[in-house]
Amino acid sequence: MSRGGLSIPCPRQKGEKMKLKLLITDCTDPYRNLAAEEMLLRYVKPNEVLLYLWQNNNTVVIGRNQNAWRECSLEAFASENGRLARRLSGGGAVYHDLGNQNFTFLAHDDLFNTQKQSEVICLAARNFGIDAVLSGRNDILAEGRKFSGNAYYTSGDAHYHHGTILLNSDMSKLSQFLTPSKEKLQAKGVESVRSRVVNLCELNPNLTPESMRLALISSFGEIYGTLVEVVDEAVLDVLEWEKLTEHYGSREWTLGRLSDFDRQFQTRLSYGEIELRLSVSDGMIQDATMYSDAMNADWVDAVSVALKGCLFDSSAIRERLLSLIEKEQTAELSDYLCTQVLQS
Incomplete structure (x- = not known):
């Protein structure tokens, strides 16, 4: 003791x-x-x-x-x-x-x-x-x-x-x-x-x-x-x-960290609301912050970390995200985010 x-x-x-x-x-x-x-x-x-x-x-x-x-x-x-x-x-x-x-x-x-x-x-x-x-x-x-x-x-x-x-x-x-x-x-x-x-x-x-x-x-x-x-x-x-x-x-x-961002994605998925803020420069995600009321707080933190340094490209984002745990949650987020990136 x-x-x-x-x-x-x-x-x-x-x-x-x-x-x-x-x-x-x-x-x-x-x-x-x-x-x-x-x-x-x-x-x-x-x-x-x-x-x-x-x-x-x-x-x-x-x-x-x-x-x-x-x-x-x-x-x-x-x-x-x-x-x-x-x-x-x-x-x-x-x-x-x-x-x-x-x-x-x-x-x-x-x-x-x-x-x-x-x-x-x-x-x-x-x-x-x-x-x-x-x-x-x-x-x-x-x-x-x-x-x-x-x-x-x-x-x-x-x-x-x-x-x-x-x-x-x-x-x-x-x-x-x-x-x-x-x-x-x-x-x-x-x-x-x-x-x-x-x-x-x-x-x-x-x-x-x-x-x-x-x-x-x-x-x-x-x-x-x-x-x-x-x-x-x-x-x-x-x-x-x-x-x-x-x-x-x-x-x-x-209050948390307020980061500069030029891309924002917000929706409600099966496990809760997500608000994803990205700072993108020269086709690369320089910074990422995800806010969410999802119960798995560690997973939310892991998403932000995984996206930093990733190409702002649907295939690259999907590959980064699907390496995380909580496969079902991650797949749902990946599908949503990749669709939004393709449309942006």
Whole structure:
């Protein structure tokens, strides 16, 4: 074990007993909370599943590869003392306030089970008489409307699964500051972001953030069948935490790099929206940036890297892209992009 309680990753020993750990914070600073989440991924041991419960106040959190200016009304949000944060995982933008409970499950390969982790959330909601069901891999619904959106991140053999639980969130701000495209809303079969989500307090007025936290702790132990051990923030190195908090709050991370470009391609594919910006000179792609709400953030980054230095030619682009993983996603993007290049 290293300084500050951070553990050195090692394989889970056969027969080693599984442990459940819980960390609850009352901090509502999104940058500090996201920094803690990343550090906990290095803290959790191979025989542990850790549940981290946290809240952000008046915050829009965007996915790792999203274009902040397209996802949020930045100036209007800043005038309301809102804070923009960017997470490590992929997926779309969400609004956080104190009427929303965030959760993160952290574990290594052997114990990371998204179905089981989602069932913890569903069981907690059912304890309040709410029939919660998992929809696909990423959403949890009640009465056909979404109250929990989930995303995932991997570093080596350690993973986290995090999400929101809408309890009594200010839906007017959610509608006011999140700006999804019309194409995204049409793909979801709704007219506005507000019409496709639900606060659980609408279904049970007696539900509070505190009662939901207690229900989550109870269902965590029940689903995994063992006792839950509480840990505190002292397991995290203070100096590293401060440094990482500064990173998450930096303009470079939250807003991202704005590159010069002379070609732009934008569409919605089966796995999400993509916006590809290319700088082309002398028939060569000098720079490439792809924004997307696709869940696989690493793949989005890989597309940008693969296109840099490539000839601006449909055959060359197709060859570069098809060398990537996620073959089905890449083939769909390649077909779209090559068609656009031929027409340009």
